[in-house]
Amino acid sequence: MNTPICDFVKNYAQSDTLRLHMPGHKGMSFLGCENLDITEISGADALYGADGIIAESEKNATELFGNKATFFSAEGSSQCIKAMLCLAKMKSDSSDFTVLASRNVHKAFIYACGLLNIRVRWLFDESDKFSLCRCNITAQQLDKELEKEKADAVYVTSPDYLGGELDIKALSDVAHSHGAVMLVDNAHGAYLHFLGESRHPMDLGADMCCDSAHKTLPVLTGGAYLHINNERYVDSAKKALEMFGSTSPSYLILQSLDLCNEYLADGYKDKLNNCINRVEKLKKQLSDNGWKVQQSDPLKLTVLSSGINLSERLRQNAIECEYEDPDYTVMMFTPENPDITYEKIISAFGVCDIKNAPPAMFLPIPEKCMEISDALFSQNERVSLENAVGRVVADTSVGCPPAVSVVVSGEKISEKTAEIMRYYGIDKISVVR
Ligand SMILES: Cc1ncc(COP(=O)(O)O)c(C=O)c1O
Incomplete structure (x- = not known):
């Protein structure tokens, strides 16, 4: 498989061209990789208006993953998640676009919903073995929820941070039978397409998903894919990605994604x-x-x-x-x-020396007081967890990894949820003033 982005940059780096363009390092060596770090110069194409080498490389990726379209991101799944939700909302006929989401979302989802003013209903893990990163949603549970109240999109994380996988095929079938689009955060699962039998969400019925190529493939940090299998989203995908990306995407990352095509095609x-x-x-x-x-x-x-x-x-x-x-x-x-x-x-x-089993924890469903968007953009203050009980969360305030929240923006912190947050080492949180 060819590597048009890498070839272009390599030729440019070997040429004697005087760099009177950005970046300011001018190709001189500081970290060591600068001569390969260029910007959108003549012939280098443009990520959000691709019709040259980037388009060609994205076409290679599309072929490798077997989708309607695969687009590159130099800003991680975080950018793709926002673009995916933007597309789903933009192309929906609903006047009150609502997403039904499994609770273990990465904070990029919360920020996307805040920025796009999307209403969210949550699917909680119904077992009494609460674990922050996990949310085992079944097709029956999803069906029941959608039967109760319709949603325009279903959004799940699979694999999750602990490696838990959901039955995406069954979930997609249920979502589609209720007229909802199926969106998957597959940040941890780019490689799943290349198993003997694919377990990649796009091969199991998802309409769109994001993969952090950098998490499981040999790609520089930040390299990710937005995959689309539903024709209606393809034309606007670049626009949606552009809305959440820098106008200076990293060519180091783009080269890395380009080279990864060859890696995947060649014995992976x-x-x-x-x-x-x-x-x-x-x-x-x-x-x-x-x-x-x-x-x-x-x-x-x-x-x-x-x-x-x-x-x-x-x-x-x-x-x-x-x-x-x-x-x-x-x-x-x-x-x-x-x-x-x-x-x-x-x-x-060595030999296992664990004495304690994890405590059985049950997450009581937090009380929703505001929409995510209203809470995120509210006047807020950062307080210690003790002083946060009874207050409404403004920003989810959780670090990455895992960037998953016990209580999300717009929900009230109770004694019980504060206890669970304490268990996960959270001692300060932004709350609405
Ligand atoms: C489940 C999940 N989704 C999304 C992301 C964001 O991915 P990225 O770092 O590629 O932006 C992460 C990052 O850790 C994640 O674990």
Whole structure:
């Protein structure tokens, strides 16, 4: 597969052209990558008006993923989520566009709804095993909710931060049977299209989804895809992305996405399959050593780590994890991890010494007092959690990872929800004045 963006930039970098354009480093070496860092000069195309090398590379990506259209983002799934919701609202006939969303949304969704003034109804996990990142929504539950009250779009996160996957096929069927479009935050699952049998949301009926290419593929941070399978959104997609992006998208990231096309086309399926087998073996070895390995998407290793500081233990063995919360530690793998990775993990984990099971937590449905948009743009103040009980959340104020909130903008904090927030280490929050 060709790499038109990389080729163009390489030729330009090797030419003797005097750079009297941005960026200000003029191709001189500071970090070391500057000679490949250009802007939208003649021949370089323009991300939001692509008809040259960027359009060609996006066409390659479209072919690889087998969608109606795949567009690049140099600003992560965060930008794609906003664009996706913008498109869904823009093309809807509804005068009161409403999204039915699973509760474990990334904060980019909250900000998108705030900026676009979108009404949200929530789908909560109905089990009594509340975990911040997880929200197990079933097709039956979705059907019941849509039967009760219609929604224009359904939005779910799959895989979630712990690697939990939803039945996107069944959820899409239900959404479509009620006339709603199916939107998926697949930030953690770009690679799912390349499994022996695809588990990518676009292959399971989603109308649109975002992938953070940078999370699971060899792409620079910020590289992401907006995938579309519903013709009505294709023409306006660039406009929607542009509304939430910089007018100076990074050509380093665009080159990285371009090069990734070649990587995916050239033996990636086999490499992925080998890697998954190796991770499976690792999971089995850890289970044999007593560790409670959680079910997750194939490139994640999620281990119960309640009451022990597993990530610090691993850090002392020169291993850095992706994410930890009071109950789980998450590691992410790709075929690029060297073979030594797996022995190092086994040795650093040792034999399981966890004594406590995670507490059974139930999230009472928070009281909604305002729309997200009104709360986000309200006069607000940052207060300690103790002083926040009884107040309405303005900004969700959660860091990334996982950027998932217990109580979202416009909802009231109760004693019980404050307790859950405390459990997840949140001690300050922005509330409406
Ligand atoms: C579930 C989920 N969605 C969206 C995002 C945002 O992705 P990006 O960092 O590519 O903007 C993240 C980031 O961690 C995420 O975990």
